[in-house]
């Protein structure tokens with residue numbers, strides 16, 4: 366084997382914003398069944414570490430284009446984290462103040478990351494769920510004349526996935542059939558944008574949609590009410606708190622509704638949150654792919670799909686973010702801070718044992 370050289374992804378850019386998207390599709394070599402080809406689209410390669418960098422950039426640039434956002438105007442949004450981190454990155458690069466509202470149940474590192482990127486974070490009580498942080502953002506926008514990013518309603522969300530994520534997927538499978546695309550949903554931007562394109566240009570690709578087993582709000586068949594601005598006006602009765610941050614808020618977003626109305630999925634799979642944790646850990650420890658809980662949950666669904674997929678099938682799994690966002694969450698539970706017995710035994714096995722053991 367000769368020494369590696371690099372090619373492809375690296376080039377000179379004029380701004381951090383130009384590095385959003387164009388994430389790699391990567392083969393899974395060790396933990397997937399051998400009779401199928403499993404690939405992941407690894408969105409952690411975005412500059413602020415998640416798929417939401419795409420929509421953050423488009424929400425700001427579309428609003429700049431049509432004058433909804435004016436220079437120096439404050440941006441406000443309700444977000445479980447990744448959209449806030451993406452918006453903070455974009456607002457920092459473009460010079461807009463940002464205020465994020467977020468339920469206090471989401472991981473502490475998400476708040477600190479946003480503050481590190483220059484944003485203000487307003488916490489709302491977890492008892493009020495997603496709906497509480499959402500209402501807070503709407504109130505702040507109305508009271509102060511701030512620009513509400515509206516990730517759950519805006520056309521700029523699914524549009525960017527239609528124009529970037531979906532095109533990248535078609536490009537990566539230009540030479541072979543993509544049989545299955547597996548994704549979860551939060552706003553629904555990913556599945557709606559990809560669905561628009563795959564249904565037209567890759568009609569044989571089956572789209573598999575995943576949601577948490579204990580918050581299966583799409584499976585429930587009930588659609589929550591919305592107002593004239595397409596904002597939810599109630600918490601979905603089938604929602605329960607689940608450990609898959611970024612997935613399934615306590616309402617079916619308007620952006621998601623398009624995917625439901627147009628049948629942008631062929632199968633809907635309910636997956637228990639703990640399965641997401643198990644598979645996220647396996648992706649890290651056995652493939653070197655360090656990703657979040659929603660990614661693990663999506664991968665868990667892909668492993669179910671693989672069981673009944675024909676030999677040689679190509680399966681693509683969306684991995685929305687980096688695992689570094691979950692250090693204080695159940696994903697890292699049981700990961701030791703001090704040396705384990707096994708590590709201590711390794712340490713004690715050489716002459717400096719006494720010194721090392723302190």
Ligand code: PMP
Pocket residue numbers: 415416417447448549550551552553554555556610611612657659660685686
């Ligand atoms: N996983 C994570 C970790 C996320 O932050 C999000 C976005 N909220 C999703 C999945 C779902 O993506 P989308 O909003 O495009 O449906």
